[in-house]
Amino acid sequence: MGEFEAFGIAEKTGWTKPDVANSYVSQFAMAADQAMLGLVKAASPAPESTVLDLCCGHGAMTAKLCDLNCQVTGLxxxxxxxxxxKRIAPNATYKNGDAQSLPFDDQSFDAVLCNCGIMHLPDQPRALAEARRVLKPGGTFGMTAWVGPGASPSFKIVFGAFMAHADPTKGAPAQPDFFQFARQDTAREMLEDAGFEDVKHGTVSCVWSLDSADQLFKIYSEATVRMAMLLAAQPSKTIEAIRSTMEKMVEEMHKSDVGFEVPVPAALIMAKA
Ligand SMILES: C[S@@+](CC[C@H](N)C(=O)[O-])C[C@H]1O[C@@H](n2cnc3c(N)ncnc32)[C@H](O)[C@@H]1O
Structure with a gap:
């Protein structure tokens, strides 16, 4: 794993905690599922086609692909x-495995799709090369990744509040740039380096629909791995200052008739093997 080994270990520790999994499903999936619908629409896999749902998580995309009569494997x-x-898509096949070392033969799938997963991996070039290896010639690759604070109101609030109050060098191991796939040139270069062709880059509009202005802090502090780690490493006074700043920003900038609406756009990247 090299340079980002500690990050990989922290990710695995986080995602295997029952309370993180539970919070992701009940809170963060609200936005991730919107990105997923954009990804499935862009890929539009044919019925009976073999599809790998890479970093399938809670299985929302697995279930959607099963509904389209694809033969789905979730990893x-x-x-x-x-x-x-397994609960929401019982008809899919599942593998507990590492996205950077896929337990499948070369050219096994018609499509490999990864919703909000690649940025969690320490060795992303290797994961992309693995996705390319298991795709049939001409097969479809598709992924989503969150857009960074410069163009994402949601991440602008989180990072803005964090940088205003906290020490960003504390609490989380070094990791690859979380938002690099949102940059068209970087995404294209990484996918082409992995052997993909015909790379296309777009955006899916996703929105947090919140009941209270405080909910955005709750989402990032409970339903993520890295952000939660960064927050947990700060003194309680700092955490309270971040929480309060985030609440104020949501309240001031994102009030709607029914609650609060905070956009959290995702980059959508499609390519061919
Ligand atoms: C942000 S969640 C995305 C889940 C899901 N794809 C979705 O649409 O919401 C990231 C998922 O990637 C998984 N994951 C992270 N690193 C992984 C790795 N190296 N190999 C396999 N899965 C990994 C985590 O367990 C988690 O389920």
């Missing part, structure tokens, strides 16, 4: 996340 390294997937 994730968290048994806690896989348990949710």
């Amino acid at each position: 994730d390294f968290s048994e806690e996340m896989l348990a949710y997937a």
Whole structure:
């Protein structure tokens, strides 16, 4: 794993915690499932086609692909996340495995799709090369990744509040740039380096629909791994200052008739093997 080994270990520890899995499903999936619908629409896999749902997590995309009559395999390294997937998409095949070292033969799938997963991996070039290896010639690769604070109101609030109050060098191991796939040139270069062709880059509009202005802090502090780690490493006074700043920003900028609406756009990247 090299340079980001500690990050990989922290991710695995986080995603296998039952309370993180539970919070992801009940809170964060609200936005991730919107990105997923954009990804499935862009891929539009044919009925009977073989599709790998990479980092399948709670299985929302697995279930959607099963509804489209695809032959779906879901892979994730968290048994806690896989348990949710098995419940909502019992007809798929599942593997507990590492996205950077896929337990499949070359050219096994018509499509490999990864919703909000690649940015959690320490060795992303290797994961992309693995996705390319298991795709049939001409097969479809598709992924989503969150857009960074410069163009994402949601991440602008979180990072803005964090940088205003906290020490960002404390609490989480070094990791690859979480938002790099949102940059068209970087995404294209990484996918082409992995052997993909015909790379296309777009955006899916996703929105947090919140009942209270405080909910955004709750989502990032309970339903994520890295952000939760960064927050937990700060003194309680700092955490309270971040929480309060985030609440104020949501309240001031994102009030709607029914609650609060905070956009959290995702980058959508499609390519061919
Ligand atoms: C942010 S969640 C995304 C889940 C799901 N794809 C979705 O649409 O919401 C990231 C998922 O990637 C999984 N994951 C992270 N690193 C992984 C790795 N190296 N191999 C397999 N799964 C991994 C986690 O267990 C988690 O379920």
